[in-house]
Amino acid sequence: MTPAPALAALGLMDAAFSGFRAYAGRDARIRKHRAIARAALRGLAAGAVLLLAPAITAGGVLLIADDRARAYASLADGGIGYLVPLVVYAAVVLLSLAAYFVLPFRASTLAVVVGLGPLTLLRPLALGIACLGALVHDGGWTSLLVGAVAGVAVLCVEPLVHRRWYAEVLRPPSG
């Protein structure tokens, strides 16, 4: 079973959240659902483009391999090793997010303080552990390479969207 679709889905989901974070803190209006949705879509678009980088890297690895079947098998193994830590991370994030939206304000503060806030800071660490996972799950250096490129790509979504669309604080028309 190839882990590629699951990895792509995870990457795109992360990109949508990155788009939201690139925008958050730049718009002081009260009602901003549409702006939030737009930011998530921008993140998604940027993520879709950036995630071509690991896809192309994987394609290149297969192209230059002597034994394509073996190269494919080790990429698939590495992919699974890469996926597992990220699934754990994503599950904790989604759980915190659900708690945040469902629970009353005191408990939702808890979900933010021990969950969402620190988890944002831990993203690079989660990706590092995923790279390690790729390596130990018989992925070899090729999986590590693809994983590292993917990691850099997802970490670039937020700064890229931020710089392109949200470098300035959004200001309402003067009235």
Next chain:
Amino acid sequence: MVSRLLECGDQRAARIVAALPTDGDGVLDPLAVDRLMISVHTELQRLREELRIDDRLVHVLGPLFAAIRATAGHGGPFRLVDIGSGLGYLVRRLAATRALGPDVELVGVDLDAALVGEAGRLARAEGLACGFVHGNAFDLPEAATVYVSTGVLHHFRGPALADFFRAQAASSALAFCHFDIAATRLAPIGAWVFHRARMRHPLGRHDGVASALRAHSDHTLLSAAEVPGIRPLLYEPRGMANPFCTTLRPVLGIRPHLEEPLRRALGRASRRLVGPEQLAGTAR
């Protein structure tokens, strides 16, 4: 200013100020400073939104206004004044959600002209029924029924804190309710994590942690709020609240006749409301 910060031993703050744009004589560019203040406060608002600070406020202010209505003998209008309103998020949000009812007039006051201007612009852009005034909260022509603030108390040190409460007690206001960072051991670490994860400008990051370190203890707040004509109360004091769930909590000062109706309106939550006489028992 840089040398003053260095004298105070705050090298980080000095570095941040030194990086701001200046004119030929080393004077800070006022426009750049205004823009920076607006952008840092916009980021701060994001933290408030995420931590649901305003739900916390409504949780206390709703019952407080219920108590005021029950004892006022007239149907209002009442007036809430947010001291140091910054970009006016609290007042604009209260206006948007009408959480306190249509008989409460909402006003934000701040000493910073740029923030007040931006708050007014934001309110107009969304058609919100609230007003913003540039100036000192205590020089307003009309007195408040209730004074509130968020994240302002830790800026007042020593006798200035008691003076701040005394000025409100001397006005015709019926109550004040000031939310500030709960001085728990976790606060500076939490502030560091959050400002690092959510704020971009070094000024906001630095100020967040500095503010948590400056937060007043329960005891300091209650003693400073103990001024003539006022019953001081603290909601969610340290011993009673989980520091992971309570980031900001208020010190209240109410006219004594409001205490009973306030406790009634709070219902079960009123056990979290303590006066100086109970604080000794709850403190750890």
